[in-house]
Amino acid sequence: MKTNKMIVSWSWREIWFGQLWPVMVALTLIIACVVALSTLALRVEKVMSNQGRALLAADLVFRSSNPIPTTLIEQAEQAGLTVSSQSRFQTMAFSDANMQLVTVKSVESNYPLRGELDLRSTTGQPIREVKPGELWVSERLLSLLDANTGDTIAIGDAELKINGVIKYEPELAYNPFNSIPNLFIHGSDLDKTGAVQVGSRVRYRLFINGDLQTLANLQANYELQAGESWVDQNKESRAARLMDKAKQYLSLTILMVILMAAVTLILTCLHYARNRSETVSMLKSMGASRAWLRLWLSTQVLIMFVVAFVAGSSLGLLLEYLLRIPLVDILPKELPSVGVQPFLFAIGVALCIGLPALLIPLTRLLDAPAINVIQKRETQYSKTSWWLLLLPITALITFYGTNKLVWMVLIGLLVLFVLLAGLSYGLLKLLAKLKWSAAFSLALSRINRSPRNSxxxxxxxxxxxxxxxxxxxxxxxxxxxxxxxxxPDAPNVFAINISPEQQEGYLKQVDTLELPRSDAFAIIRGRITAINDQNTIESEAYQNEEIRILKREINFTWAKELPVYNEVVAGEWTGEKTVSIEQEVASELGITLGDQLTFEVNSQIFSATVNSIRAVEWQSLKPNFVFIFSEDVVADLPATWMVSFRAETDQTPLVNQIAREYPTVTLLDLRTMANKIQGLLKQITFSLTGLAGLGVLAGILLIFTLLRLSLSERKREITLYRTLGASKKRISNTLWAEYGLLAISAGLVAAIAAEIILFSLMTWGFELPTQLHPTMWLVLPLLAVLVVFVSLISVIKELLKPLR
Amino acid sequence: MSQSIISVENITKSVISNDNELSILKGISFNINAGESVAIMGTSGAGKSTLMSLLAGLDQPTSGKISILGETISTMDDEQRAKMRSESIGFVFQNFLLIPSLNALQNVTLPMVLRGNEDENSNNEKAKALLKEVGLAGRETHLPTQLSGGEQQRVALARAFVTRPKILFADEPTGNLDQKTAQHVIELLFAMNKEQGTTLVLVTHDPNLAKRCQRTLIINDGQCQESA
Known part of the structure; x- marks a missing residue:
């Protein structure tokens, strides 16, 4: 046992003296990154899905245009699920002064099952549920009705006293056109309104909460009738697209950091094995058995893994905490627990990379022959440990098998590397042919002398x-x-229902108040009924549940010119009786240029030919339309107008002024929501920047390690020069020239490679527009020279010591 | 009458170099008796070191038989020879070969640890006594980099003798030392050798060093001659 104690303490020193510590640092870095990033990714994912549910107000929602079947409610309750039903309809609300079309949501007291309901009475205390006899209205409705909390208003046949305003509600609709002010009443008061009669248009929802399996069973056992549908958070995934890209970036960054740490690991291990072969030979000559040597080496490996795991996990958790700070507003106070998964994952990654990186050179070390202590011999190393390479390869295929981005990066790296390294090597060879100062020609000849090493x-x-x-x-x-x-200048207030007579005056008023605005658009509601004489109801797309556009009324508009923010991807905006269509809908419905489309507005049928296809950024909050007609097609149809404009927080009085002057125009104030989204973006930006900074740091550490290793391997040679009488200046100049040349050419090679990979990633991976990055062409060589500078400074004194 | 501790019977050694077979030792036979001191001399490249590595069981002869302490090591495998070395053989090398991450004391106790002697206190005591004998008392905790060449070689001497080996092989033990330091190390080597009754096999270029041995074997063109 004492032997073991001695081996442990020796191993510990061997790690520090024998230059194995960069291995430990690299392992620690791998574990820290994996723990931090996967914890964060898991948390964000959980939060996102929680938020998705909050948006739905439940885990699962059943929607129907008929009353909810009691059998379904019974089934759900029997299965132990929590349910809450809602009916909603539109009706007129009357105050003493005004009237307004409103959406009435009649809910049960347990509404919402997910997410937050925030109601405020005059006391200002948040109230979380709607009780029988209560009436809660949106703030906008109060001003539209010119009423106050405590006033009584009529909804259908019912007279109800306003208890207060809705501060926040789940199920926020993100459709500026269909939004009519909301109000909440309790389900038990529904009958009093008299609004629900045969033929009245009421929509019903059943909110359901429970564990995933039971929910899935319920869905599977129920046969949907016409007009019924299920909604879970996966379907409402438009917001998730942004997060998807962030997650892709996250996993890509993890991969790259791991890649860099793996390279550090392999290089330091090789270096260690080279340096220690003499020691191993000596131990063998003194009679050390292979078993003893194995014990000696594996103790070192074990110590490194244990230390790296403990340090890496703690560092990882700290890092995750730091990355989370900017996200504090987005993430809920009570964070979803992530369990041990990230740690297991981190150990797995560290083992997959660390075992082959450490064990392959160390097993070779075992083969160092004892005779080397007296006579240097070429050694035949066994290749038995190469099977360890299967570990990372299998893991890579298992985890990233289908991830396009990852393979793109890996294969791109490999191919580019061979190509570009060859290219820059050729360049250096060419340079050597030219005439240079002594230091440079020495450096160049040195680079060219050992091509493999260089x-x-x-x-x-x-x-x-x-x-x-x-x-x-x-x-x-x-x-x-x-x-x-x-x-930052995106519009955040939408004005809709502007009558044609009001339009001119309204726009003038917005301009007078100096609120930046969009063009005004006519809004005509209608349907698409036929594509090239084929009735859409008979089309294949109509059967597809995902495609809703054929089953409902949508907003049409006309324009003299297409909006500048819509990119025309095919065709041209010319001709009469024509229509321009959004590209995703076009591909869903199989519409191409020149197709003849038939539409219906208020029983009036008309046709138009597709003249162009546009790309539309729906998230941009700018007025956007699937169909934009040429003026001659629809200009004569009855229309209302809409315009969007931008108002800052301190311009609220102006917005209110417009609202008062044009009481019939509906104002949708999206400022709170837009601010929230912008804030969210800012925070994600901050986190990703921190993450990227971390990656950059890991990379610089790798380069630094690399250079130091390479320089320390030169020690013998430099000492020889020094002993032969070369001046310090000559040696350091040569080193500077050699490593400077390497740094600059590596920087340029890296810039070319990065530009190519980036282009491919953006085009085929993230599907984003690409551009060149001229600053990088300067920054990379400079960064390389800087790191070379620091590495040289850190070792040059040691290198220039003459032989004792 | 003294008995043979190393017996060499008609050994040859050839290596393949650039696809040519190169014969280094061409049939050598001799005996070394227990307690003898033998110098192996010869020009550079004559095969001195090759011969020594065969005698010490670091390498295998191409043909012929080598016995040490009555056991045929030329038929043993790597592990058996390692065991034999740890039990009966000590080494002193030209370039000292101390472990840089271990201090002087730990370097000296290392062979005991490899042998499986686990009593740390007794190991340390033996090592301290030997370090004192080579004049390095008080330097136990110094790392090799903190010692001069002569001091490092003295640590190596202590390390070689700590297991009281039956045979000590020294490969140009003074090759890297200046004359005065070399003299000191040689005195110590022979003193300890005499004290422990070790058989000493020494490879050297130095005729003065060879003279201090009882016998001198001269290797020339792959053959071995006993010097008069």
Whole structure:
């Protein structure tokens, strides 16, 4: 046992003296990154799905245009699920002063099952449920009706006293056109309104909560009738698209950081094995058995793994905490627990990379022959441990088998590397032919003398620089795209239901108040009824549940010119009796240029030919339409008008002024929501920037380690020069020239490679527009030279010591 | 009458170099008796080191038989030879070969640990006594980098003798030392050798060093001659 104690303490020193500590640092880094990023990713994912449910007000919603079948409610209750039903309809509300079309939601006291309901009476205390006899209205309705809390208003036949306003409700509709002010009453008061009669248009919802399996069973056992549908949070996934890209970026960054740490690991291990072969030979000559050597080496490996795991996990948790700080407003106070999954994952990754990286060179070390202590011999190393390479390869295929981005990066890396390293090597060879100062020609001849070594260094340096550049640039490109989606000057107030007579005056008023506005658009509600004489009801697309556009009324508009923010992807905006169509709908319905489409508005039938197809950014909050007609097609149809404008927080009085002057125009104030989205973006930006910074740091650490290793391997040679009388200046100049040249060419190679990979990633992976990054072409070589500078400074004194 | 501790019967050693077979030792036979000191001399590349590595069981002869302490090591496998070395053989190398991450004391106790002697206190005591004998008392905790060449070689001597080996192989033990330091190390080597009754096999270029041994074997063109 004492032997073991000695081996442990020796191993510990061997790790520090024998330069194995970068291995430990790299392992720690891998574990820290995996723990931090996967914990964060898991948490964000859980939060997102919780928020998705909050938006639905339940885990699962059953929607129907008929009253909810009692059998379904019974089934759900028998299965132990929590249910809450809602009916909603539109009706007129009357105050003493005014009247207004409203959406009435009659709910049970347990509404909502998910998410938050915030009702405020005059006391200002938040109230979370609607009780029988109560009436809660949206703030906008109060002003439209010119009423106050405590007033009585009539809804259908019922007279109800307003208890207060709705501060926040789940099920927020994100459709500016269909939004009519809401009010809540309790389900038991529904009959009093007299609104629900034969033929009245009421929509019913059943909110259901419970565990996933029971919910799935319920869904599976119920046969949907016409007019019925299920909604769960997966379907409402438009907001999730942004998060998807963030998650893709996250996993890509994890991969790149791991890749860099793995390279550090492999290089330091190889270096260690080279340096220790003499020691192993000596131990063997003194009679150390292979078993003893194995024990000695595996103790070192074990110590490194244990320390790396403990340090890495703690660092990872700290990191996750730090990354979470900017997200504090988005994440709920009570964070969903993530369990041990990230830790297991981190250990798995560390083992998959660490075992082959450590054990392959260390097993070779075992083969160092004892005779080497007296006579250096070429050694035949056994290749038995190469099977360990299957570990990372299998893991990669299992986890990333279908991830396009990951394979793109990996294969791109490999191919580019071979190509570019060859290219820059050729360049260096060419440079050597020219006339240079002494230091430069010495450096160049040195680089060209050991091509394999130089190539290795060049590719490792260029590779890590490229990964660093990728991590940073993908982040910037992604964020740039998101910021554009929600530009700081995006419109945030929509005015709809402007009558044709009001239109001119209204626009003039908005301009007088100096609120930046969009063009005004006519809104005509109608349906598409036929594509090239085929009735849409008979079309295949009509049967597809996902495609709703054929089954409902949508907003048409006409224009002289297409909005500048819509990119025409096919065709041209010309001709008479024509229509321009949004590209996703076009592809869903199989519509191409030149197709003849038939529409119906108020029983009036008309046709138009497709002249162009547009790309539309729906998230941009700008007025957007699926169909835009040429003026001659629809201009004569009865229409209302809409316009959007931008109002800052301090311009609320102006918005109110317009609202008072045009009481019949409906104002949709999206400022709170837009601010929220912008805030969210800002926070995600911050987190991703932190993450990218971390990746860059890991990369620089790798480059630094690389250079130091490479320099320390030169020690013997430099000492020899020094002993032979070379001046310090000559040696350091040569080193500077050599490593400087390497750094600059690696920087350029990295820039080319990064640009190519970035282009592919953005085009085929993230599906975002691409651009060139000229600053990178300058920054990468500079960064490389800087790291070379620091590494050289840190070792040059040691290198220049003459032989004792 | 003294008995043979190393017996070499007609050994040859060839290596393949650039696809050519190169014969280094061409049939060598001799005996070394227990307690003898033997110098192996010869020009560079004559095969001195090759011979020594065969005698010490670091390598296998191409043909012929080598016995140490009555056991035929030329037929043993790697592990058996390692065991034999740890039990009966000590080494002193030209370039000292101390473990840089261990201090002087730990370097000296290392062979005991490899042998399986687990009593740390007794190991340390033996090592301290030997370090004192080579004049390094008080330097136990110094790392090799903190010691001069001569001091490092003295630590190596202590390390070689700590297991009281039957045979000690020394490969140019003074090759990396200046004359004065070399003299000191040689004195110590022979003193300890005499004290422990170890059989000493020494490879050297130095005729003065060879003279201090009882016998000198000269290797020339793959053959071995006993010097008069």
């Amino acid at each position: 190539m290795m260094q060049l590719s490792a340096l260029a590779g890590s620089l490229m990964l660093v550049a990728l991590i940073w640039l993908i982040k910037s490109d992604l964020l740039g795209d998101w910021q554009q989606t929600l530009a």
